Every structure is written in structure tokens, then in C-alpha cells.
Amino acid sequence: MMKVGDYEVKEGVYYTKKHEWARVSDDVVLVGITDYAQQALGEITFIDIRGDAGPVNVGDTLKRGDKYAEVESHKAVEDVFTPIGGIILEINESLQDAPNTINDDPYGAGWILKIKAEDIDSQLKELLDADAYAEVLKSEAE
Amino acid sequence: MVEYKTTHLYDWHKKHASAMHEFAGYMMPIRYSGINEEHLAVRHAVGIFDVTHMGRFHFRGERAAEFANYMTTNDVGRLNENAAQYTLICNEKGGIIDDCIVYYRASDWIYIVVNAGNKVKDLAWFKKHAPKFGVTVEDVSDQVPNFAVQGPKAEATLQKLTDIDLSAPKFFSAISGKLAGYDVIMGRTGYTGEDGFEISQFSVPLDKPDDAVDLWHKILEAGEEFGIKPCGLGARDTLRLEAALPLHGNDITEEITPLEARLRTWVKFKSQGDFIGRAALEKQKEEGVPRYRIGLLMPGRRAPRPHNKLIIDDEVVGEVTSGTLSPVCQRGIGLGYVKREYKDVEEIFVDIRGTLEKAKALKPSSKVMLTKIKELEVR
Numbered sequence A: 001m002m003k004v005g006d007y008e009v010k011e012g013v014y015y016t017k018k019h020e021w022a023r024v025s026d027d028v029v030l031v032g033i034t035d036y037a038q039q040a041l042g043e044i045t046f047i048d049i050r051g052d053a054g055p056v057n058v059g060d061t062l063k064r065g066d067k068y069a070e071v072e073s074h075k076a077v078e079d080v081f082t083p084i085g086g087i088i089l090e091i092n093e094s095l096q097d098a099p100n101t102i103n104d105d106p107y108g109a110g111w112i113l114k115i116k117a118e119d120i121d122s123q124l125k126e127l128l129d130a131d132a133y134a135e136v137l138k139s140e141a142e
Numbered sequence B: 001m002v003e004y005k006t007t008h009l010y011d012w013h014k015k016h017a018s019a020m021h022e023f024a025g026y027m028m029p030i031r032y033s034g035i036n037e038e039h040l041a042v043r044h045a046v047g048i049f050d051v052t053h054m055g056r057f058h059f060r061g062e063r064a065a066e067f068a069n070y071m072t073t074n075d076v077g078r079l080n081e082n083a084a085q086y087t088l089i090c091n092e093k094g095g096i097i098d099d100c101i102v103y104y105r106a107s108d109w110i111y112i113v114v115n116a117g118n119k120v121k122d123l124a125w126f127k128k129h130a131p132k133f134g135v136t137v138e139d140v141s142d143q144v145p146n147f148a149v150q151g152p153k154a155e156a157t158l159q160k161l162t163d164i165d166l167s168a169p170k171f172f173s174a175i176s177g178k179l180a181g182y183d184v185i186m187g188r189t190g191y192t193g194e195d196g197f198e199i200s201q202f203s204v205p206l207d208k209p210d211d212a213v214d215l216w217h218k219i220l221e222a223g224e225e226f227g228i229k230p231c232g233l234g235a236r237d238t239l240r241l242e243a244a245l246p247l248h249g250n251d252i253t254e255e256i257t258p259l260e261a262r263l264r265t266w267v268k269f270k271s272q273g274d275f276i277g278r279a280a281l282e283k284q285k286e287e288g289v290p291r292y293r294i295g296l297l298m299p300g301r302r303a304p305r306p307h308n309k310l311i312i313d314d315e316v317v318g319e320v321t322s323g324t325l326s327p328v329c330q331r332g333i334g335l336g337y338v339k340r341e342y343k344d345v346e347e348i349f350v351d352i353r354g355t356l357e358k359a360k361a362l363k364p365s366s367k368v369m370l371t372k373i374k375e376l377e378v379r
Helices: A035-041 A120-124 A130-141 B010-016 B035-044 B064-071 B116-133 B154-159 B210-226 B233-242 B278-287 B366-375
Strands: A002-004 A007-009 A020-025 A028-033 A044-048 A067-073 A077-081 A086-091 A113-117 B019-023 B026-031 B047-050 B055-060 B084-090 B096-106 B109-114 B136-139 B146-150 B174-179 B182-187 B196-201 B229-231 B291-297 B309-312 B315-325 B332-339 B347-352 B355-362
Touching: A002 A130, A007 A035, A007 A130, A020 A120, A044 B315, B010 B026, B010 B210, B019 B233, B026 B233, B035 B047, B035 B229, B035 B233, B047 B210, B047 B233, B055 B064, B055 B116, B064 B096, B064 B109, B064 B116, B096 B116, B096 B182, B109 B116, B109 B196, B116 B136, B146 B154, B146 B210, B154 B196, B154 B210, B174 B196, B196 B210, B233 B315, B233 B332, B233 B366, B291 B315, B291 B347, B291 B366, B309 B332, B332 B355, B355 B366
Parallel strands: B047 B229
Antiparallel strands: A002 A007, A020 A028, A028 A113, A044 A067, A067 A077, A086 A113, B019 B026, B047 B146, B055 B109, B055 B136, B084 B096, B096 B109, B146 B196, B174 B182, B182 B196, B291 B332, B291 B355, B309 B315, B309 B347, B315 B332, B347 B355
């Protein structure tokens, strides 16, 4: 784990500029929001797995960049977009009772979706590695 | 670089807060250990807030009390030096310019605490009307550190720092004397729904903040055995919402009257003489109030948010003005307004970003809403 200011960046994980991450093993991908994103939100009070067209379920297909959740804190609601497209294999149901798991462990137990990716290699080319994401955080601090 | 103002505790906050943000021109702590933890400390034990960003004015002059009475809806005539009151500042149309606390110090000296975000506007409003009464208005906001100590252990915490018997003063008493050796006025008041005190420390210049920092530390030490927590503006907002206390700018505005906000208790038509807004409010009382404030309790964690529509039988009957997750019952809660005929409705739908959620509608009072929320407490 490296740190940029107050924010942790996990190595070996892919990122977007919108502070989402994807952890890949073969063609199965876990996605979530970064430490920066959770700190900016503050304590997360609720996560609604919901896209523009309504609730999102296991078996649905998402395209890279689709909105798939709304994350709420006491004061704010933020949309969350998937960094990787594919079929949803699993939704982290434990977040319904304990959404603040995302605050406690954003890159681990706070994962949100498990996705079976399509054409993973070409999708990963569009994402940032840890070093590139760290640069994004540094430029946001300026 | 954006310029912002600071309070005496700025360096302490910078060291201890996990999030700070500009609020009403001041760089203020939003949270320290976390909104939930701070919130529950106030509900079950005690918490301390730096609220020095609030506006504090002295009205001075022979007719100071009369002036305060004319500018506010409550009856200053009911006060003496041992009492404070919640009151409203209205415009000629009866719209709420601000809500505030008035302390009667003497017939020629009133001390008034207003909202941070309305400080400049209120000062101009007071100064506009003061000459007619020969009264001067002095802004002492930056020389009077203001701390709120709130929760069931607030009294026990502060009792360790003063010889004044704090068990005697009732809610809305004003207590003058020494706290940890410093001259203070304490109101048995607050914005949390719990017992507590709001402390004004006279007088500490902003560039020599040591006495304020020392008092803050002494209160933290005194409350340590009870698990006192420093609390930020985040917990202040969730606490006041559980208690259905309105926030000016959200739940009450210059377009909303005290009758609509169901703050009628603090408008004294009978005992009060003339006050700004009186005629308009009497007219509204006669003709009927078009809408009323209600409290909202959701079935789950999804929170109502400002401007979400309130719906009954497919008709939009009102709008949400504030909302969050209740840390006590872990459900969404909020405040809003409905057309008058739905004032006492028990169920209402909230359109949250396109889906309708069924909410319980509650009377917007601490007694009703906070009691209900505490019954549903998730431990």
C-alpha cells in the first residue's frame, strides 16, 4: 500500500480518474470505490445498488462506465460507475447492514460488485495503474 | 487561496478533526472521530461543540429590551437575568429572517445569538431599526468563544468546573458566573434534543486565544470519565434533525412563516406588543396557514433529501427540506412541508430520485420525533 497525502493507494489494482478501483483475477473482477472517495464522502450510511434504469441485480450486464450504485453519506449522495463491463456475478450484500465497511476497508471487505468481464485485456488498457492513479491524487491536491 | 475566518480553536481543530470545511465563511470541523460516534456520545453521555462561528450581538441602550421585543416574535418581557428564550426574527411579511436565542442581561442590555450564515444580514437588519430606539448594536462574535456542551452528562461535566449549583437551573435558564475560573454566560439550551449548556466566554480576543483553548481543554478533561467527544458540524446536523429542530436556510426561510413551521409557541400574540411581522402573522392566522412542516421517518436506510417531492395519491403535496440517516435508529429521517390538509397525515410517499418510498409522517417536535427514534434505537 502506498500513501498520497492522507489517501491509500493499493498496488496491483486498476483505477479510474473518478476514484473507482478494479481488482482482477483472470476474468473475474471485484470493483469498489477508493480510499480517497470514501474519505471525501465521510461515513457511508447507505448503498443502493441502482443504475439509471432502476435496481441492478446479479446476472445483469453492465458496460464500462455504467452507473451501478448510489452511495450515501449523512450529507451527500454520489453515483458510482463501474470501471469494468461484464456480467454481475455477485453483489456484496453485507454492505446493506454495514455500509461503513467501505470506510473501514475500501479495497478489501468494502468491495461492491463481482463481475465476469468481457475482453478483459482491452478494458484494462483504459484504466490507470497505481502509479498513474497516485499522480491523479497528487494533482487533485494542488 | 480562498480567505476564510477561524475560531480560537482553529489550531486544535486542525490537529484533531478528520474533516474540516468552510461554513458561513469560517473554517470549521465537520467531524473528528466520526459523525455516528460523536452523535451517540451526545445521546448517551456528553459531547462538546465549538460554535464560535455563530453571530453574537449586544444591544445596549435604555430601550434595549424594548428593541429586542420589537425585532423578535417571543416576549422579551417574560425574561429576567436568569432566563433566555428561543425566538424568531421575522420580516414584515412574517417570513423568518432567522431564529435565535435572546439573553436578557438588564433592561438596557440584551445579548443575542444568531445563526452563523445569517450574521451579516441580521446585523444590517438590527442596525437599520436600532436608531429608532436609540440602541446600539455591537458585534462581539469574534471575541466571545462559544461552546455547546450537550448530553445527559453535560451537567455532571460542567459541575466539576463551577461552584454554581447546576442541578437547579431549568431548560432555558441563563446562568452567569465562573466556569473553570473564566467569566461566562451559560444558557441551558442547545440544538441536539438533549440537556445541555451553551457557553459564551467573555471576552477572549481572537489573536490571544489561550483562555478559550484552556477552557475547551478543561471541559474535555472534566468530561473524560463520561467519555466526552469533541463533535463537529456533521453531528450537530444529525442531532438537530432527530430532534426535528429546523435549520434556517433549509427548513425555515424568509418565505416561510413561524406558523407554517409550527413554531407558533414562540410567537406571543397575546402578551407581546408590536413586533415586525405581527400584522402579517395575524392575517395568516385568520385566513389559514397554507402549509405545515412535518417530520419524516423512513422504513430503511435510504434518506430523504432536500427537494424530494412528497406524494399522496399520486399528487405532489409538498417537499423535503432536510434529510439524513438517523445514527440512533439507522433509518432515513427528514423534515419537509405539506399542504395544510395533510398536516396530520400518518403516511406519505417520498420520491427519492425516481422511486417512491413510504414514510411515516410525524409531528415535527422533539417530543414526538426523537422519542420515536429512541424507541427504535439500534444498539
